[in-house]
Amino acid sequence: MEISAFPFPYLQDDECSHFLGLFQDMDSSPSGFGLEGFGNNDNNTNPKKRPRKDDEGGGGGGTELGAPVNGGNKAAFGDILATLLLLDEEAKQQQEQWDFESNKEKSLLEANHKKKVKTMDGYYNQMQDHYSAAGETDGARSKRARKTAVAAVVSAVASGGDTTGSAGPVPAADIASGSGSGPSHRRLWVKERTTDWWDRVSRPDFPEDEFRREFRMSKSTFNLICEELDTTVTKKNTMLRDAIPAPKRVGVCVWRLATGAPLRHVSERFGLGISTCHKLVIEVCRAIYDVLMPKYLLWPSDSEINSTKAKFESVHKIPNVVGSIYTTHIPIIAPKVHVAAYFNKRHTERNQKTSYSITVQGVVNADGIFTDVCIGNPGSLTDDQILEKSSLSRQRAARGMLRDSWIVGNSGFPLTDWLLVPYARQNLTWTQHAFNESISEIQGIATAAFERLKGRWACLQKRTEVKLQDLPYVLGACCVLHNICEMRKEEMSPDLKFEVFDDVTVPENNIRSATAVNTRDHISHNLLHRGLAGTRTL
Numbered sequence: 001m002e003i004s005a006f007p008f009p010y011l012q013d014d015e016c017s018h019f020l021g022l023f024q025d026m027d028s029s030p031s032g033f034g035l036e037g038f039g040n041n042d043n044n045t046n047p048k049k050r051p052r053k054d055d056e057g058g059g060g061g062g063t064e065l066g067a068p069v070n071g072g073n074k075a076a077f078g079d080i081l082a083t084l085l086l087l088d089e090e091a092k093q094q095q096e097q098w099d100f101e102s103n104k105e106k107s108l109l110e111a112n113h114k115k116k117v118k119t120m121d122g123y124y125n126q127m128q129d130h131y132s133a134a135g136e137t138d139g140a141r142s143k144r145a146r147k148t149a150v151a152a153v154v155s156a157v158a159s160g161g162d163t164t165g166s167a168g169p170v171p172a173a174d175i176a177s178g179s180g181s182g183p184s185h186r187r188l189w190v191k192e193r194t195t196d197w198w199d200r201v202s203r204p205d206f207p208e209d210e211f212r213r214e215f216r217m218s219k220s221t222f223n224l225i226c227e228e229l230d231t232t233v234t235k236k237n238t239m240l241r242d243a244i245p246a247p248k249r250v251g252v253c254v255w256r257l258a259t260g261a262p263l264r265h266v267s268e269r270f271g272l273g274i275s276t277c278h279k280l281v282i283e284v285c286r287a288i289y290d291v292l293m294p295k296y297l298l299w300p301s302d303s304e305i306n307s308t309k310a311k312f313e314s315v316h317k318i319p320n321v322v323g324s325i326y327t328t329h330i331p332i333i334a335p336k337v338h339v340a341a342y343f344n345k346r347h348t349e350r351n352q353k354t355s356y357s358i359t360v361q362g363v364v365n366a367d368g369i370f371t372d373v374c375i376g377n378p379g380s381l382t383d384d385q386i387l388e389k390s391s392l393s394r395q396r397a398a399r400g401m402l403r404d405s406w407i408v409g410n411s412g413f414p415l416t417d418w419l420l421v422p423y424a425r426q427n428l429t430w431t432q433h434a435f436n437e438s439i440s441e442i443q444g445i446a447t448a449a450f451e452r453l454k455g456r457w458a459c460l461q462k463r464t465e466v467k468l469q470d471l472p473y474v475l476g477a478c479c480v481l482h483n484i485c486e487m488r489k490e491e492m493s494p495d496l497k498f499e500v501f502d503d504v505t506v507p508e509n510n511i512r513s514a515t516a517v518n519t520r521d522h523i524s525h526n527l528l529h530r531g532l533a534g535t536r537t538l
Helices: 014-026 061-158 172-178 196-200 208-215 219-233 244-261 263-271 272-295 302-316 345-351 383-389 391-396 432-454 470-488 515-527
Strands: 320-331 356-364 370-378 404-410
Touching: 014 172, 061 263, 196 263, 196 383, 208 219, 208 244, 219 244, 219 272, 219 320, 244 263, 244 470, 263 272, 272 470, 302 320, 302 432, 320 383, 320 432, 320 470, 356 383, 356 432, 356 470, 370 383, 370 391, 370 404, 370 470, 404 432, 432 470, 432 515
Parallel strands: 320 404
Antiparallel strands: 320 356, 356 370
């Protein structure tokens, strides 16, 4: 079979090549598929074909019957092929249309992306140029301001110090911030605060009585403290501002401890920020704790111990007494951790208000000067528990430094080989009454010392705002300042008197040495029978 026999002269060979293979397969297809009569005139190949009837015309009849059949088959195949070619042509046109539209959309997206990238690059370059120009302008302005300030100072010095002319010096805030004069220039922002009160107090002609009322000490004592702390608390000046002078730093701390005023009032008095005042108080207290405590609060030497023993015996008739011990509680705000440890049950029952406290246990000599302090134990501990944790018990007593010496305490302490306490039982004898009377007088020295401590430094009378980890430095600084005032015989106004009311809890085991019991009985016997004790309790 030849393709050219089909009536489609407009088709090309490459367009019909796949159809040629199709028809070749049809010619070679086996029997049974219904394609035997299409395109095959061989009678021998179809055994089921009905034999032709012999007539007069011979084979002419077969030719007339087969012709219309072959012509119909060719027409049907032509229609099928035309339909398939048309469908293929439409598919090709649709694919070309899709490819065209896809390429068009892709080109549009690429064009938009390039446009956006170009716009962002232009904006970024513009911002860089703007900031570069601003930096160059600020640098030039700073240089001009410094040159102007230097020129003004030089001209003022050359003219004999006259700075009232038009070319006056640039203010310190302008020079420090690198700006020149003029309303449009930047300045270092500092809140304006008045310092009139401190300027008036720090003048030499300020009245001594008013100064003592404000700072609980005389000017000479205050100046001594400033000299001792000068190298520790002094700061260097900076480009931005001058440092706060050492006397003003010490003044902020001492006035805050003395009055117990809120930080807001301290800020108003000294012309400083509230946070600055709080920082100065802590810094100066630490400096006092580190620098002045080793010099003004220390255990006495052997000669001083002998002198103290003589003073106590001459007045109270009890030998070998080197000090009197007492424990007081300082109210605090409820801490965030270990709240139960700082809960003060006795103060809560007394005040009908939940109270928390921290303790100060101290030993004083015959003049009411502290020779040993134990600071920072929780308020829930009793006097004897605090004593067991103190360096007085763990170090000095353990090393034998208190041998042949007595420290006098109240009934809240136990009787030991070095701690002398009064008789705590009822139905006392005359000798025991006399002994307790003398012990009470010696104990009164420690009580009076703590009353002066709290009266002079009012910050100890109410709950403080200081953090718990900083509070031992504040309490230690108060004890050191107390010693300085006592050593320099600073008088205290009667209006500042404060009464301590710490309750005493008798320990369960209040006798811890049999030798001490015999020694105490011997001392009490000598007090009465040798006429050394008074008779007020009889």
